[in-house]
Structures are given as structure tokens and as C-alpha cells.
Amino acid sequence: MSYQTLQRTVNARLEIKKSEFIAYAYPVTSREQAMFHVEQLREQYADARHYCWAYIIGDPNNTTSAGFDDDGEPSGTAGRPILNVLQHKSIGNIIIIVVRYFGGIKLGAGGLTRAYAGSAQAAVNEMILSPYVAMAQVQIQAEFATEAQCRYVVDSLHGSIDDVAYSKQVLLNITIAEREIETLKTALAMAGKVLHDDG
Known part of the structure; x- marks a missing residue:
């Protein structure tokens, strides 16, 4: 069971073709805890267009609990790319939520996938990780x-x-x-x- 966990909450912002992507990463140990953070950000950024997320509870290499949501973005362009970043980096007990303000310019499926993966990666770049200890x-x-x-x-x-x-x-x-x-x-x-x- 070798994987990393997040020590404290981090966030990062990206602007891509006038759309703003605000990524938050939280340490979590249950789906309920993860969903609590999603609802908190929905309230905090009530005027945003999308709240896309992915979480992994436990070992990302042998996941017992994981989930993601595109929240109205084209299927597979938001939640899955965020989840892929977490799995690739072997980070568990975490949720990344990306809040998007639409800037008026459509990004297309490929552009959206890159934007959400890039937002998740920007959050990862801010993280202080430590090895998980059972x-x-x-x-x-x-x-x-x-x-x-x-x-x-x-x-x-x-x-x-x-x-x-x-x-x-x-x-x-x-x-x-x-x-x-x-x-x-x-x-x-x-x-x-x-x-x-x-x-």
C-alpha cells in the first residue's frame, strides 16, 4: 500500500480562453466528506457554470471507492481527466474540485479535457504530499x-x-x-x- 496523501487543502487558478478554472484539493476519508466540499464550493461560487470533481478514497492503485462528475460538461471531458491525474500521481484520500466560470469561448472536447487535467495538475503542483501510513x-x-x-x-x-x-x-x-x-x-x-x- 504505497501511495501519497494530501497534508492540507490547496487551490490553483488557470485562465484558458477567458474561462476561469479554479481547482481545489481537499484531504478526505469518505465520500460524504468529499461531497460536503463540493456543496461548500457550490455555495461559495454560486454564480459559476460548472463544478466538476473526482475523488479517490484509499489506495489509488487498488481503489475501493472512487468517483467523478462532469457536472454538465460533455461526457468524459472533466471528471475523468481529473481522476486520471490523481491515479497517475498515486494520490489517495483526496478530492479535486474544479469550479469553472465560462468566458464565452467554447473550448471543444479536447480543449476541455486539457483544461480540466491542467487544472488538476496545477493543484497537484501546489500540494504537500506524504506517504500514507495505515x-x-x-x-x-x-x-x-x-x-x-x-x-x-x-x-x-x-x-x-x-x-x-x-x-x-x-x-x-x-x-x-x-x-x-x-x-x-x-x-x-x-x-x-x-x-x-x-x-
Whole structure:
């Protein structure tokens, strides 16, 4: 599962034959989240002609959830070119929305395809990408005397402690990269702790 994800929202503008193309890219983890951004831009740019988009949730090389919309542009000239840019660049958990103000000059199917792909590429050029890391929630059951040691192990593996419950023992709920779980188990076993995988 090697792909890139967007760290923060970016946008870019292109003007092609008097039409203005405003591309926005947002990090998303669900279709609902992606559609929320589409509706937001429809309100923000209420007088625009088209709101074309494409999204990929998860791995772009093995997509479980992807979608696109030409929003009234000729079929295949807007959403698909945006999606192609995302797949070509291996970017997942993302939506790119291109808002178009029509400038009065028709671009033709080829011109539109290039304009939407170019707008998506302009947004990609602004992006700060980072490799996707699959995370997992796990629980560690420990004695009071070894809590500090558990915290040290989690910290050394760049995990985060989300919650701690104290009763007869200490129960730590943590989030850690899936690839580090075996290392965590080994380190905790050496220290005599119990690990519960919530996965």
C-alpha cells in the first residue's frame, strides 16, 4: 500500500480562453466528506457554470471507492481527466474540485479535457504530499509500576496514547502505525505487558 496523501487543502487558478478554472484539493476519508466540499464550493461560487470533481478514497492503485462528475460538461471531458491525474500521481484520500466560470469561448472536447487535467495538475503542483501510513488502535494492559515503560515504548515507535484507564491495572488505548504492531508486541513482551489488538 504505497501511495501519497494530501497534508492540507490547496487551490490553483488557470485562465484558458477567458474561462476561469479554479481547482481545489481537499484531504478526505469518505465520500460524504468529499461531497460536503463540493456543496461548500457550490455555495461559495454560486454564480459559476460548472463544478466538476473526482475523488479517490484509499489506495489509488487498488481503489475501493472512487468517483467523478462532469457536472454538465460533455461526457468524459472533466471528471475523468481529473481522476486520471490523481491515479497517475498515486494520490489517495483526496478530492479535486474544479469550479469553472465560462468566458464565452467554447473550448471543444479536447480543449476541455486539457483544461480540466491542467487544472488538476496545477493543484497537484501546489500540494504537500506524504506517504500514507495505515494506523491501528490497540490496547495495552500493564501494571502501575510499568506504565512509564509502556509509554516510552509507544513514544519510541511514534504512536500516540489516546486514553488511559486506571483500575486494578492500567489500560492504555493507543494509535500506532500497523507496520509497528509486531515491534510493539515484541518490546512489550520483553517487558511483560499484555497487548490487545482492537483491529
